[in-house]
Amino acid sequence: MDYFAQQAINALQLGSIYALIALGYSLVYGVLTMINFAHGDLFMVGAFFCFLLEKMIRVPFWLALLLTMLGTSLLGVLLELCAYRPIRHAPRVSAMITALGCGLIIENITLALSPYPRHMPTLIKNSITSFHGITISSLQLVVIGISLLLMILLDFIIRFTRFGIAMRALSSDRLMVSLLGIPANRIISMTFALGAALGGAAGLLYALSYPVISSSMGMLIGWKAFVAAVIGGIGNIRGALLGAYLLGATEIITVSLLPSTYRDLVAYSLLLLVLVFKPYGILGQPQVVRS
Amino acid sequence: MNFPQPLLQACHLHKNFGGQQSIIDLSFHINEKECLGIIGPNGAGKTTLFNLITGMVPASSGIILWQGHPIEKKSGAQLARLGIARTFQNIRLFKQLSVLENIQIAYDSQLTYSVLGSLFSFSQKNLQEKKSIAAAMDLLAMFEMTDVAHEPASSLPYGFQRRLEIARALALNPRLLLLDEPVAGMNSTEAAKIMELLRWIQKEFSSTLLIIEHHLPFIMELCNRLLVLNFGSLIADGAPSQIKTNPAVISAYLGNDNDSEE
Secondary structure, three states, X not given: OHHHHHHHHHHHHHHHHHHHHHHHHHHHHHHHOOOOOXXXXXXXXXXXHHHHXXXXXXXXXXXXXXXXXXXXXXXXXXXXXXXXXHHOOOOHHHHHHHHHHHHHHHHHHHHHHOOOOEEXXXXXXXXXXXXXXXXXXXXXXXXXXXHHHHHHHHXXXXXXXXXXXXXXXXXXXXXXXXXXXXXXXXXXXXXXHHHHHXXXXXXXXXXXXXXXXXXXXXXXXXXXXXXXHHHHOOOOHHHHHHHHHHXXXXXXXXXXXXXXXXXXXXXXXXXXXXXXXXXXXXXXXXXXXXX | OOOOOOOEEEEEEEEEEOOEEEEEEEEEEEOOOOEXXXXXXXXXXXXXXXXXXXXXXXOOXXXXXXXOEEOOOOOHHHHHHHOEEEOOOOOOOXXXXXXXXXXXXXXXXXXXXXXHHHHHOHHHHHHHHHHHHHHHHHHHXXXXXXXXXXXXXXXXXXXXXXXXXXXXXXXXXXXXXEEEOOOOOOOHHHHHHXXXXXXXXXXXXXXXXXXXXXXXXXXXXXXXXXXXXXXXXXXXXXXXXXXXXXXXXXXXXXXXXXXXXO
């Protein structure tokens, strides 16, 4: 029993990080029906940004988190403005290739600047608490707590603010949003900012949890989060969370029972299995495409 | 000029889709507080005209003047801010949003949207948003839809969805309201309710109305002036009583299905 509780905490930690990234994929897909394949690299940039902050000017954890989120959100907005907006009306394949290209550019710039993996300094004093035989580190609490906090904040923004209403309206009828006099482009920029900020936060939390960072982590972890978003139903916020925690749990169970090399095999098999029975993901619904 | 300037004026509009001419040399004007109806057989270019006025498609040639200023370069959002609002033949509500949110978003459009403002200036923003919500609730009360304010828009019956779409357009506080077949698919009781609603809107909001409608008795009773389009050309412009007896109109339109109209 204790063993399962212990693994559940590990799954929550990994799932939370996946969830923060997966939300970014889903938010952007929701408003533009486009998959931002560069999103994983924004996550990676978040980790490096925080690393640089700590190397150059040691800032406290909270400030690092805020600055990292701000930094990646600016990068997200820039990406949309320079790369995606000019081809908004091009066929979907163009948008997909552009996003993949942008991801590779970001990854390779990072690789050129930092060819070797880096070791992330510790930001939080790590103490371990034992509770009925279950050990929880303060880091795990911080990762899970901050993720939940950000998700609640996001939920509040989407449900109750005028930006959130406009975002939901955009996902059902972009043209109508413009005809109501709402600056649709600004809402799209804000959506990218929001998604990228969550991705940046995930980068920081990941780097603190598994403190070796490299330019390829955007692809490795970012794609995993994309899988999570697809499993849950892309474009669906609750689906992204469900998929992320499900994937996190599956991976933790896998590595606790099998050699850890089976981890990705099982994760991607889960994706295929879900898509066979639910082609739109667990909570996803077929999208009506309006001409 | 001695005459008051028209609210909207179209001069020699043409619109081609590929080789097909959808609007041919169309000129007309609409004065402030007028209720102008547009009739014509299917494919006459009525909805295309709405799309031209609202900036959804560009005209092939010709100009549209809003109080004397050309507007064809303006985006849909800019036109909405000038005071042009429309409804659609196939209802375009935000289906996942609640009834209240559908109206609220139209009121919110008069506010600014900024990236950081949305996240940080909670107190000021809440005040503005509360005003939007209050205004939206007032409007819903006038439309007798207070009870369903928190239901998703998609759950409403058809007639209510039409009313909600009209309400949403009104929330923009439009000077010109374009209605595309507001009573399509309605029975006579429902149509009578919409008629009452539109008359009330005219009086209460002093809006100018431009209405496309196939239901002839409805539009002849509601409008003080009618335009008749046929194959993209304007074939008549006048009071309903004149239109009824216009030989060109009778042969093009009324003559085809005279028996079904009475």
